[in-house]
Amino acid sequence: MAIARDTEPLGSSLEIGQLGLGRAELLGMYRNMMITRGIEERGHILYKQGKIPGSFYTGRGNEAASVGVATAMRPEDGGTPLHRDMGVHVTRGVEAWRILAQYMGRADGPARGRDGNVHLALIEQNLISMVSHLPAMMPVAVGLGLAFRIRGEPRVSVCWYGDGAAARGDAHEAMNFAGVRRLPVVFVCDNNQYAYSTPPQFEYACANLADRAAGYGFEGIVVDGTDILAVYEQAQRAIEKAREGGGPTLIECVTFRMEGHAVHDDAFYVPSELFQEWAKRDPIGRFGLWLSEHAQLGEAEQGEIENEVKALLGEAQRRAEASPMPDPAELEQGVYAESTEAPGDTDA
Amino acid sequence: MPEMTYLQAISDGLRQEMRRDERVFVIGEDVGVYGGAFKVTVGFLEEFGPWRVIDAPLSEIAIAGSATGAALMGLRPVAELQFADFVSCAWDHLVTVAAKQYYRAGTPVPLVLRLPSGGGFSGGPFHSQSPESSFTHVPGLKVVCPATPRDAKGLLATAVEDPNPVLYFEHKHLYRRIKADVPEGRYTVPFGKARVHRAGDDVTLVTWGAMVYTAAEAADELRGEGISVEILDLRTLQPWDKQAVLESVAKTSKLLILHEDTRTSGFGAEIAAQVAEEAFENLDAPIKRVAAPDTPIPFSPPLEKAFIPQVADVASALRELVAY
Numbered sequence A: 001m002a003i004a005r006d007t008e009p010l011g012s013s014l015e016i017g018q019l020g021l022g023r024a025e026l027l028g029m030y031r032n033m034m035i036t037r038g039i040e041e042r043g044h045i046l047y048k049q050g051k052i053p054g055s056f057y058t059g060r061g062n063e064a065a066s067v068g069v070a071t072a073m074r075p076e077d078g079g080t081p082l083h084r085d086m087g088v089h090v091t092r093g094v095e096a097w098r099i100l101a102q103y104m105g106r107a108d109g110p111a112r113g114r115d116g117n118v119h120l121a122l123i124e125q126n127l128i129s130m131v132s133h134l135p136a137m138m139p140v141a142v143g144l145g146l147a148f149r150i151r152g153e154p155r156v157s158v159c160w161y162g163d164g165a166a167a168r169g170d171a172h173e174a175m176n177f178a179g180v181r182r183l184p185v186v187f188v189c190d191n192n193q194y195a196y197s198t199p200p201q202f203e204y205a206c207a208n209l210a211d212r213a214a215g216y217g218f219e220g221i222v223v224d225g226t227d228i229l230a231v232y233e234q235a236q237r238a239i240e241k242a243r244e245g246g247g248p249t250l251i252e253c254v255t256f257r258m259e260g261h262a263v264h265d266d267a268f269y270v271p272s273e274l275f276q277e278w279a280k281r282d283p284i285g286r287f288g289l290w291l292s293e294h295a296q297l298g299e300a301e302q303g304e305i306e307n308e309v310k311a312l313l314g315e316a317q318r319r320a321e322a323s324p325m326p327d328p329a330e331l332e333q334g335v336y337a338e339s340t341e342a343p344g345d346t347d348a
Numbered sequence B: 001m002p003e004m005t006y007l008q009a010i011s012d013g014l015r016q017e018m019r020r021d022e023r024v025f026v027i028g029e030d031v032g033v034y035g036g037a038f039k040v041t042v043g044f045l046e047e048f049g050p051w052r053v054i055d056a057p058l059s060e061i062a063i064a065g066s067a068t069g070a071a072l073m074g075l076r077p078v079a080e081l082q083f084a085d086f087v088s089c090a091w092d093h094l095v096t097v098a099a100k101q102y103y104r105a106g107t108p109v110p111l112v113l114r115l116p117s118g119g120g121f122s123g124g125p126f127h128s129q130s131p132e133s134s135f136t137h138v139p140g141l142k143v144v145c146p147a148t149p150r151d152a153k154g155l156l157a158t159a160v161e162d163p164n165p166v167l168y169f170e171h172k173h174l175y176r177r178i179k180a181d182v183p184e185g186r187y188t189v190p191f192g193k194a195r196v197h198r199a200g201d202d203v204t205l206v207t208w209g210a211m212v213y214t215a216a217e218a219a220d221e222l223r224g225e226g227i228s229v230e231i232l233d234l235r236t237l238q239p240w241d242k243q244a245v246l247e248s249v250a251k252t253s254k255l256l257i258l259h260e261d262t263r264t265s266g267f268g269a270e271i272a273a274q275v276a277e278e279a280f281e282n283l284d285a286p287i288k289r290v291a292a293p294d295t296p297i298p299f300s301p302p303l304e305k306a307f308i309p310q311v312a313d314v315a316s317a318l319r320e321l322v323a324y
């Protein structure tokens, strides 16, 4: 028995126009999706070349969900994106070369080599860098919303988590608190069907994860997470509702993890038909098609965007590889803060 | 005797326990079809079925907590957390319920929690930690840290037999790197008995886990300089073999403690305090510790290398002790 509301796909450019997305915005979203995938594809190659230490994860298949939600945020909004949400960082303007530098453990990565892979975020963009422990960032995202509420600021916090992470207590505590206080928080569940090797039926027993919202006293919505326009529409609605004091919403973006859990995982446990089926719904392919049908994206312009992204990434890689390794002499610096001035503290 | 990697020895020991005792079952994330993140339980699902090899949701409290409940009902759970780092999620449960149950209610909790720990491969701050010391501070929990394949198997058998919650730290950096002969049949290795990894006369070096091998390399270096180092591998931290340490110190008069975890309030501090309390007169030099600095474990290779104690750090500490 499902409780959450299912959304309809968006069709015409007229409907899209009503959302406030002009052609330039639409192409910008497309470009961000391509940069997102491009960064992760480069990362994959660099990893195989031994230039990226540790393990390597991508968000292939999640580009519509991450870019779609991030596009609906305003600069003053904040949030806690996770390991499949590179598109959020790209959309909010983290430079590609810094992301590659982060992957490679260089001094110019946002974590300065102290942390790796997608454990990055720029506080200037009101994003908080994730930890591995899932979903420990959920109550933190609620805390951003709490701060906005205490100060009476019209800002919204966006809280990402996965279908596996949903099983932990942090998720419950975060959503319950946000519901009780009607905090300006939008929960985005990236349901990509697998949590490492664990399929949905071993993670949750409800029809949709968004059904849980009812238990916390707010609205739950299921959206096709491979359709960037549908994601954008729902995210914008939920974010603006939260901004106006309407409380939280849980948006479940149904997607598919188009690769293994990480590079080391060949995903032998996923039936190959599933990969084939979802490949047809590749979020970038889908949006490209939509743009060609509704926004006159022709081959020439498509090629131009591709070349531009390629050039950007080539330059990013060059710059990242030129970035130095962190200096071991600084290892013990910066465990404790030396100033009480908090980032984002506007009075300081 | 077959040669096995450290990882194979853990697998082999666990399989033997499950064949021997129907009450033993495995629970954890991705332990079934996938065979565990590190592949310790590959083939287990096929052999023992889905109610003895249970894929849990991403829920460390559900894993540790339900293992406690099942143990209280007479089963013998061997739970796996994907990385020891995630034990922080189950900390409340382990410390509040499992550790105190027997003392309060007289009901034993025979539970084993397997915890892949340790760094050395750029796992970053959340996939590299060695949190064993913290748990030695919690009365009611036992803490096991095997360094060799033989001990990995034997200590696991002892852990399964033990009527208490046992935290079994398996060092990820040893999984495939360390290979040795392991007896085929079932055997146990007692808790609280150190192993002499190498006998020596000039300095005692107490350590455990992957640092045993760092210690051995450093001792090799010093052998060339005519210095003989006695390496004690504690094997278990709670209980720990104080007697063996005191006896070795009585012989060498000098003590170096080495651990991969951070220095402050690490288990090395406890060892140092007890040796100072009980064998002050036997010491010819201040006790020394080599441990990681008090920072999170960084990701980038040059930082991680500076964090984890290296052979050169140990060798120079040994030289200082000898020269004192």
Ligand SMILES: Cc1ncc(C[n+]2csc(CCOP(=O)(O)OP(=O)(O)O)c2C)c(N)n1
Binding pocket: A084, A132, A133, A134, A135, A161, A162, A163, A164, A165, A166, A190, A192, A194, A195, A196, A257, B029, B058, B060, B082, B086, B089
């Ligand atoms: C508390 C905790 N336990 C275990 C893990 C190991 N782990 C990393 S990702 C993952 C699966 C996460 O699934 P989901 O939340 O659905 O996100 P996905 O990776 O599928 O996008 C697991 C088990 C973790 N990161 N945190």
